Structure formats: structure tokens, C-alpha cells
Amino acid sequence: MQQGQLVPLIKTINASTIIALITHFEKDIYPLLSAAGIPDDILQQNHEYLPEAPIKNLLGMMAERAEPEFYGELLCTAIREYFLPKMLSYLDQPSTIAEAIEQMRTAVLHDSPTTQLRIEIFNDTPWLCRYKPLEDSDGYLWSEIFAILFLIEFIRYASKKNWSPAYIAMQSDGADKLSRILQSKETTFYTKRKIAAVALSDEILNLPYYSAASFTVSAPSSISPKEISYIESIYHALAPYLCKQSMTITEAAKILGTTPRTLQRRLSQEHTSFKHIRENIMLATACRLMEEKAYSLTDIAVELGYADIAHFSRAFRKLTGFPPKDYRKQFVS
Numbered sequence: 001m002q003q004g005q006l007v008p009l010i011k012t013i014n015a016s017t018i019i020a021l022i023t024h025f026e027k028d029i030y031p032l033l034s035a036a037g038i039p040d041d042i043l044q045q046n047h048e049y050l051p052e053a054p055i056k057n058l059l060g061m062m063a064e065r066a067e068p069e070f071y072g073e074l075l076c077t078a079i080r081e082y083f084l085p086k087m088l089s090y091l092d093q094p095s096t097i098a099e100a101i102e103q104m105r106t107a108v109l110h111d112s113p114t115t116q117l118r119i120e121i122f123n124d125t126p127w128l129c130r131y132k133p134l135e136d137s138d139g140y141l142w143s144e145i146f147a148i149l150f151l152i153e154f155i156r157y158a159s160k161k162n163w164s165p166a167y168i169a170m171q172s173d174g175a176d177k178l179s180r181i182l183q184s185k186e187t188t189f190y191t192k193r194k195i196a197a198v199a200l201s202d203e204i205l206n207l208p209y210y211s212a213a214s215f216t217v218s219a220p221s222s223i224s225p226k227e228i229s230y231i232e233s234i235y236h237a238l239a240p241y242l243c244k245q246s247m248t249i250t251e252a253a254k255i256l257g258t259t260p261r262t263l264q265r266r267l268s269q270e271h272t273s274f275k276h277i278r279e280n281i282m283l284a285t286a287c288r289l290m291e292e293k294a295y296s297l298t299d300i301a302v303e304l305g306y307a308d309i310a311h312f313s314r315a316f317r318k319l320t321g322f323p324p325k326d327y328r329k330q331f332v333s
Contacts, residue, residue, distance in 0.1 A: 007233040007256055008052035008114045008132075012240075015050045016043055017082050018058065021074055025065040036061055037255055039240050051237035052112075053257030056139030063142050063177075072181025075146055079153045087111070088157070097158045098205040101128060104154065113228060115147075119205075120197070126205060127169070128155070129197040134171045135257065141172040144196050148178065151198050160210040167199035231270050234277060242281040246305050249274040283319050286312075290328045297324055 019038070022029040030040050037054035039045070063071055090107035094100035098119070105117045116131040130147050134140070148168060156163050164184040168175075175189035228236070237256055241247055252274060253260040267273055282304060289300045301312035316324045 006114050006228065006230055007237045009049040009112065009233060009236055010052050010055055011111045012042065012045070012047055012050050014083065014086075014111060015055050017078055018055060019043070021062060021078060022058070024074060025062055032058070032061060042240060045240055047236075047240045049236040050240060051255055051257070052114075052143070053139075053255060056135075056137065056143045056257075058139070059142035059146065060138035060140075063138060068177045068180045069183075072145070072149070072177075076149055076153065076181075079146075079150050080157075083150060084153055084157060087154075093211065094209045096205065097155065097207050097209055100158050100209045101205075113233070119200070125167075126200045126202065127167075127197040128200055129195045131195055132171070141174040141177070144170060144172050145174060145178050145181070148196055148198060149181070152182075155198070155200070155204065158209050159204060159207050163204070165198040165200070169193040169195060169197040171196055230266065231272065231277075234267075235281060238277065239281055239285070242278050242285075247278065252278075279319055283316070286316060286324065287327070290324065297328070300324070 015038075019029070019033070019042070022032055026032055033040060033042070036058040038050070038058060042050065066074075087104065087107050090110065091100055091103045094103055101117070101119060108115050108117050114132070118129055118131075120127050120129050128151055130151065132144070132147075148170070152163070152165065155165075164182060164187055166186065167188050167190065168178070169190045170178070171193055173191045175191050179187070179189060234256075238247075238252055241252070241255060249263060250260050253263045256263060264274065267277070286300055286304060289295045289303060290297075295303070297312070298309050301309045304312060306312040306315070313323050313325075316327070320327065
């Protein structure tokens with residue numbers, strides 16, 4: 001499967017940083033999380049990924065509660081203090097900004113398997129481009145603004161200059177909001193384009209890469225992340241939700257940012273079904289919880305959304321051939 005065909009994912013640890021921004025707007029964050037489609041207990045879970053769609057919803061909802069300048073400064077602060085240092089830790093001593101961008105392409109894939117960055121030449125001008133399927137929503141607009149702000153902050157850090165691009169291309173029609181954040185009268189915006197991109201120059205690309213000693217390499221940038229299939233991306237995206245066995249395919253499609261019909265068709269093409277995926281995630285979650293001594297079988301049944309332990313035991317036995325108490329006795333030391 002090509003990257004663009006995967007379910008868009010975001011690392012849960014990165015999503016938690018965005019979730020933390022809610023406290024600037026709401027004292028009680030949980031109604032907003034619920035409205036965005038994010039599990040209330042997401043910060044207590046140990047899943048590696050979340051689907052991007054609910055995080056985009058959250059970005060759009062937070063934008064409704066603040067002026068663009070204030071919200072933009074919050075996003076830039078989060079980028080400078082968390083996202084940028086984290087991504088820079090993947091880079092392995094690039095000598096120029098062009099080399100740093102090349103390494104960043106791989107680094108981004110470690111955290112967002114469906115995001116593509118690369119330099120393209122248009123009308124003899126190099127552009128740093130971000131490729132994502134376009135969606136018509138406020139959430140997508142603000143996720144695009146976030147991505148462009150990240151690119152700009154990356155170039156500013158790498159060049160050690162208070163740099164602003166001469167041209168910015170956007171897929172959405174949000175140039176007015178981004179312009180108010182950047183407050184750069186010298187930047188020209190192009191909207192409703194096929195990609196999001198910022199114009200660079202050969203001079204910028206050839207500048208020495210500025211490196212701070214505080215950033216240590218956490219993973220070689222030359223090592224590409226393990227490729228995942230479409231079905232694996234479905235499992236990653238739904239695992240934080242499907243431990244609740246009552247979820248419907250309509251609810252799942254909304255979380256994934258698609259329609260029930262499209263989801264059903266895609267799963268059929270992969271020779272599986274939503275029911276099969278739901279059962280497998282339920283089983284994996286049950287087995288994981290049974291490995292934790294703090295959880296009784298009754299606790300696990302409640303956690304998975306069953307009416308009582310008898311319903312859970314019947315479902316578990318149907319999938320495995322033996323009751324959960326036997327699994328715990330035989331396979332969990």
C-alpha cells in the first residue's frame with residue numbers, strides 16, 4: 001500500500017501535547033475531547049497511535065475559541081518547545097539546510113506515517129512541500145496551518161535567521177488566518193493548491209545547518225520507519241476505541257474520517273470485515289489486560305464494555321476456544 005492509502009495516524013505522545021493546549025481555553029477538557037471524538041482516557045492508555053481525524057477536529061474546535069493571533073502563537077510555542085526539538089533529535093549532523101531537510105523527510109515518517117515532505121522545483125524556485133489529501137473542514141485548515149508553521153520554524157531554527165517565506169501555497173482557503181499569525185507583509189499566499197508548501201531559495205538551502213548541543217540523535221535519520229499496511233493502520237487507529245466492543249462501523253468510519261460504505265469496501269478488498277477487526281482488537285486488549293495482575297476478570301469485562309463477566313467469558317471463549325480464566329492460568333505467569 002502507498003502511504004497515501006493508509007489511515008492518517010499521529011503518535012499519541014504528540015497528540016497529548018496538542019490536547020494540553022486545551023487548558024488555555026477550557027478548565028474542563030473532557031467535553032471538548034468527547035466532541036472531537038477523542039477517548040476520555042487517552043492520556044492513560046499506552047497505544048502508540050491515534051487517528052488524525054479527531055486531532056484535526058480538536059484543532060478546529062480550539063480555533064473557534066480564540067483569535068487567530070493568540071491561537072497561532074500557542075501553536076508556534078508548542079512547535080518551538082516540543083515538536084521541533086523532538087524532530088531535530090532524529091537528525092544526524094547535517095552540514096547544510098538542504099541536507100537537514102532530506103533527513104527531516106524520514107524523521108517525519110517516524111511520527112506520522114502518511115506525511116510526505118520533499119523539495120520540488122517550480123518556476124526555478126525550490127519549494128519545501130507537504131503532501132496530504134485535502135479535506136473540506138476547519139480541522140484540516142488548522143492542521144495545514146500547523147504544518148506550515150512547523151516548516152517555517154524549522155527553517156528559522158536551522159538557519160538561525162528570523163526568516164519568512166516570500167511565497168506560501170495552501171490547499172485550503174485560510175490565507176487570511178495564517179497571514180494574521182505570521183504578520184509578514186512580504187509574503188504572498190496562493191490558496192486552493194494541490195499541496196501545502198513554502199518557497200525557499202538556493203541561498204537558504206546552501207546555508208550551514210545550525211546545530212545546538214542540547215539536541216542528541218535519538219534515531220538515525222537514514223533509517224526509514226517500518227512500513228505498515230492499510231489493515232495495520234486501521235488497527236493502530238481504532239485500538240484506542242475498539243476495546244469497547246459495542247462500537248459500530250458508522251462510529252468507526254467517523255473516527256477514521258471516511259464513510260461507512262467506503263470503509264466497508266476497503267475492508268472487503270483486504271478480505272476482512274469490521275466485525276473481524278473489532279473482535280481481534282477486543283481479544284488483544286483482553287489478553288493485554290489479563291497480563292496485568294491489578295485487573296480482575298470483572299474489571300476487564302467492564303473495561304471492554306460488556307454487561308457482565310458472563311457475556312465477556314462467552315465472547316472470549318468463542319474467539320479462543322477456552323474461557324478467560326484458563327487463559328490467565330495457563331499463559332500469564
